[in-house]
Amino acid sequence: MALKRKLALVNLSTGEIDIQEISRELREKYIGGRGLDIYLLYTHLKPGTDPLSAGNVCCISAGILGGTPASASARTHIMAKSPLTGLLGSANMGGFFAPELRYAGFDHLVITGASKTPVYLWIHNGEIEIRDASHLWGQDTFDTQEAICEELDDPEIKSMAIGVAGENLVRFANVVTSHKNAAGRTGMGAVLGSKNLKAVAVRGTMDIGIAKPEETIEYNRKVIKRIVSTKFAQIMQKWGTMFIYGVTNSTGLIRTRNFQENQLDNSEMIECEEIEKHAEGTAGCFGCQIHCRHRYVIKDGKYAGTYDEGPEYTTQGAFGAEIGCRDFGTILYGNHLVNKLGMDTLEIGSMISWAMELYEKGIITKKDTKGLALEFGNEEAAIEMTRQIAHREGFGDILADGPKGAIKRLPKEAAKYCIHVKGLSNLHSDERPTPSLALGIATGSRGSDHLRSRPALDLYHLPEPLLRKIYGYPVPYDGPLTSDYHDYEGKPWMVMWQEMVYMAVDCVGVCKYHTVFLSPSMPSFDEFSKWLELIAGIELTPLQVWEVAERAYNLERLFNIREGLTRDDDWLVDRYFDEKTTRGLDVAANRCISRPKFKKMIDKYYTHHGWDNKGNPKKETLKRLDIEDLVS
Amino acid sequence: MSKMIIIDQAACTGCRQCELVCSVKHNGSANPARARISIVKWEREGFYLPMLCQQCREPACAAVCPKGALSRDDENDLVVWDEDRCIGCKMCVMACPFGAMSVDTRTGKVFKCDQCDGDPTCVAFCEAGALKYVESTTANLTKKRAHGARFSEIMRTT
Numbered sequence: 128m129a130l131k132r133k134l135a136l137v138n139l140s141t142g143e144i145d146i147q148e149i150s151r152e153l154r155e156k157y158i159g160g161r162g163l164d165i166y167l168l169y170t171h172l173k174p175g176t177d178p179l180s181a182g183n184v185c186c187i188s189a190g191i192l193g194g195t196p197a198s199a200s201a202r203t204h205i206m207a208k209s210p211l212t213g214l215l216g217s218a219n220m221g222g223f224f225a226p227e228l229r230y231a232g233f234d235h236l237v238i239t240g241a242s243k244t245p246v247y248l249w250i251h252n253g254e255i256e257i258r259d260a261s262h263l264w265g266q267d268t269f270d271t272q273e274a275i276c277e278e279l280d281d282p283e284i285k286s287m288a289i290g291v292a293g294e295n296l297v298r299f300a301n302v303v304t305s306h307k308n309a310a311g312r313t314g315m316g317a318v319l320g321s322k323n324l325k326a327v328a329v330r331g332t333m334d335i336g337i338a339k340p341e342e343t344i345e346y347n348r349k350v351i352k353r354i355v356s357t358k359f360a361q362i363m364q365k366w367g368t369m370f371i372y373g374v375t376n377s378t379g380l381i382r383t384r385n386f387q388e389n390q391l392d393n394s395e396m397i398e399c400e401e402i403e404k405h406a407e408g409t410a411g412c413f414g415c416q417i418h419c420r421h422r423y424v425i426k427d428g429k430y431a432g433t434y435d436e437g438p439e440y441t442t443q444g445a446f447g448a449e450i451g452c453r454d455f456g457t458i459l460y461g462n463h464l465v466n467k468l469g470m471d472t473l474e475i476g477s478m479i480s481w482a483m484e485l486y487e488k489g490i491i492t493k494k495d496t497k498g499l500a501l502e503f504g505n506e507e508a509a510i511e512m513t514r515q516i517a518h519r520e521g522f523g524d525i526l527a528d529g530p531k532g533a534i535k536r537l538p539k540e541a542a543k544y545c546i547h548v549k550g551l552s553n554l555h556s557d558e559r560p561t562p563s564l565a566l567g568i569a570t571g572s573r574g575s576d577h578l579r580s581r582p583a584l585d586l587y588h589l590p591e592p593l594l595r596k597i598y599g600y601p602v603p604y605d606g607p608l609t610s611d612y613h614d615y616e617g618k619p620w621m622v623m624w625q626e627m628v629y630m631a632v633d634c635v636g637v638c639k640y641h642t643v644f645l646s647p648s649m650p651s652f653d654e655f656s657k658w659l660e661l662i663a664g665i666e667l668t669p670l671q672v673w674e675v676a677e678r679a680y681n682l683e684r685l686f687n688i689r690e691g692l693t694r695d696d697d698w699l700v701d702r703y704f705d706e707k708t709t710r711g712l713d714v715a716a717n718r719c720i721s722r723p724k725f726k727k728m729i730d731k732y733y734t735h736h737g738w739d740n741k742g743n744p745k746k747e748t749l750k751r752l753d754i755e756d757l758v759s
Numbered sequence: 760m761s762k763m764i765i766i767d768q769a770a771c772t773g774c775r776q777c778e779l780v781c782s783v784k785h786n787g788s789a790n791p792a793r794a795r796i797s798i799v800k801w802e803r804e805g806f807y808l809p810m811l812c813q814q815c816r817e818p819a820c821a822a823v824c825p826k827g828a829l830s831r832d833d834e835n836d837l838v839v840w841d842e843d844r845c846i847g848c849k850m851c852v853m854a855c856p857f858g859a860m861s862v863d864t865r866t867g868k869v870f871k872c873d874q875c876d877g878d879p880t881c882v883a884f885c886e887a888g889a890l891k892y893v894e895s896t897t898a899n900l901t902k903k904r905a906h907g908a909r910f911s912e913i914m915r916t917t
Contacts, residue, residue: 194779194789195779195783195789196776196779196780196783196789223775226791230790230791230792269803273803305802306802306803306805331792332790332792332793332864333790334786334788334789334790334793335788335789335790336787336788337783337787337788337789340783340784340787340788343783344780344783344784344880347780347884348883348884351884351886355886407805408769408770408772408805409772410772410773410805410807411772411773411774411776411887412774413774413775413776413779414774414775414776414779415772415774415776416774416776416886416887418772418774418887422805434803434804434805436805
């Protein structure tokens with residue numbers, strides 16, 4: 128049964144491994160995945176711990192539906208205190224790792240301590256072994272995974288690995304499994320690097336019993352038919368997230384040249400259609416019908432012959448629009464490079480484009496960059512800087528510290544040009560015309576991010592009755608809701624609703640593209656509830672699933688508060704308020720965020736959450752969610 | 760009329776949904792190790808190939824089975840097996856050139872694809888269209904047409 132999967136506490140300092148059952152009570156309160164991770168992190172981590180010390184706790188998990196026929200039940204979650212933000216570190220990835228972890232008998236790993244020498248974990252059919260990884264240290268993420276398969280003589284082993292960036296404690300190093308699946312954000316790769324943990328390898332052949340198998344097959348056939356019938360799925364199947372670029376760029380909803388413009392002209396050559404020449408087909412994560420990434424071989428130019436998967440919208444920004452480049456080959460190669468070296472593509476794009484603006488403004492010079500011309504449009508410099516960051520060479524060593532760390536090491540005036548929230552860089556989207564999206568990045572529990580609370584549906588101008596249907600369930604809501612994405616009213620509720628649906632989908636371990644993110648017709652609380660009943664044998668109503676999400680989200684908030692978060696951290700950098708957008712269609716041009724209106728939005732957002740005006744969860748909220756005992 | 764599961768390798772996205780639903784349908788549990796179909800992958804080249812029983816006319820598995828547990832069902836163009844007769848000797852596992860015979864460690868006996876009695880679950884869930892259940896006599900038509908299209912294009916444009 129899904130409920131039989133275990134929790135393993137692995138202490139890398141002592142080598143002790145303690146395997147435990149996960150109680151039904153914990154399951155009903157947190158379900159699994161990200162929800163149970165925050166409970167484990169909150170209860171195991173000593174407040175104030177240095178994120179790169181042995182004291183940090185790293186939670187790795189599969190959702191409770193992982194590896195079962197719920198659609199795209201492929202997601203792995205990783206959580207620890209972030210070396211990038213000093214707050215909650217939390218990242219999620221697809222691929223095949225989480226299902227294999229479950230077939231090997233486990234749902235949750237809690238890794239504490241640090242090994243003196245490089246090691247990797249070998250997890251197979253209920254057993255866990257700590258193995259030497261000295262020979263793997265220095266290898267890239269692909270070679271590491273392959274070497275483990277060879278060493279253990281099984282090509283079906285699934286591993287997650289850090290690259291040289293993680294080894295070098297680049298504060299936005301990520302964890303990669305297979306080619307491009309990355310737990311990208313908040314520097315989880317640096318946490319593994321600090322523990323000398325090069326990889327986690329899993330292989331399992333154990334059954335996950337399905338509570339009601341026949342009904343599961345029947346129900347999922349219908350759900351999947353609905354998923355693939357949506358326009359969103361059909362576009363994603365063909366182009367992946369790259370389709371977004373053409374729309375957002377032509378509207379004026381992206382940031383280019385760091386944050387100086389909101390549209391890159393003449394950039395058709397980095398739109399999704401360009402992939403056709405290089406693509407050899409698409410690839411899906413475990414059990415996914417959307418298969419949103421391409422398998423490609425770069426066909427021409429200096430990077431010809433390189434194989435990888437992707438790229439995504441984020442990388443069109445990172446190695447394209449953000450740095451003012453229009454070379455698709457660089458985007459394809461940049462994607463390959465970050466996967467191989469193990470770094471967050473988003474953070475790379477933001478750090479390099481920030482450095483380019485500093486270079487343009489003369490705040491840094493060739494002397495700082497050791498002769499590298501960090502100019503907008505210089506794609507070769509971007510590729511070189513990516514390499515330098517991973518190896519902590521030259522100026523790359525400063526950028527490798529991420530927004531908070533690099534600001535401390537650069538001239539004072541550099542800070543105002545850095546586009547981040549809580550120390551996590553913003554996506555290359557420009558939220559000045561869209562207050563709802565701006566609120567989402569300002570308040571997100573892991574810092575600025577588009578995958579934790581973004582009400583992307585707001586961009587569609589959906590009719591109000593449809594919005595009411597979506598956002599008024601499973602918790603009734605009769606406040607304002609408008610179809611105009613320029614409005615400030617009603618948006619705080621949309622942000623909170625999205626926080627809950629994304630938390631719930633991260634608890635069950637299904638992909639966000641299979642929930643209400645970019646399509647209103649995707650699975651939501653009803654489907655989560657039904658899957659839990661049919662597959663895992665847990666009866667939770669849609670409203671109870673929401674309550675689990677709310678409980679876990681509040682615990683993330685409590686974690687951040689315990690690490691020093693205040694209301695001031697739920698805010699945007701000044702440029703969002705002081706500089707108006709310069710380009711784009713009327714809906715996007717000449718716009719910025721209003722400080723007083725934004726402040727009111729945050730007040731309202733806190734009210735919806737049951738938090739006081741400082742952003743602290745009220746006692747009655749904690750009592751209602753039955754987590755008051757966790758606050759001392 | 761006999762039918763067969765035909766594989767369009769190029770359409771496979773490697774998601775392994777087929778393995779998953781196969782194991783749930785036959786065993787009531789999710790476990791690709793007990794599925795009757797497997798996606799074999801060369802990850803670094805991005806090459807994925809679904810592998811399952813080819814329902815051979817002259818099955819090597821049946822030829823080596825000492826108990827006659829494996830046999831041809833010509834009417835349905837299947838290689839069928841009788842679990843009760845199986846003694847778990849695994850000779851068929853050795854003999855099958857495609858790796859289509861699997862061992863169930865719980866029972867000690869072997870198992871193979873039975874095409875779900877005419878409604879293969881893997882095919883029903885393969886949205887990528889890499890698996891199709893078609894009349895054996897017309898299984899080659901798609902490829903014929905695809906290749907013919909090239910010829911037709913050349914003839915019409917020259």
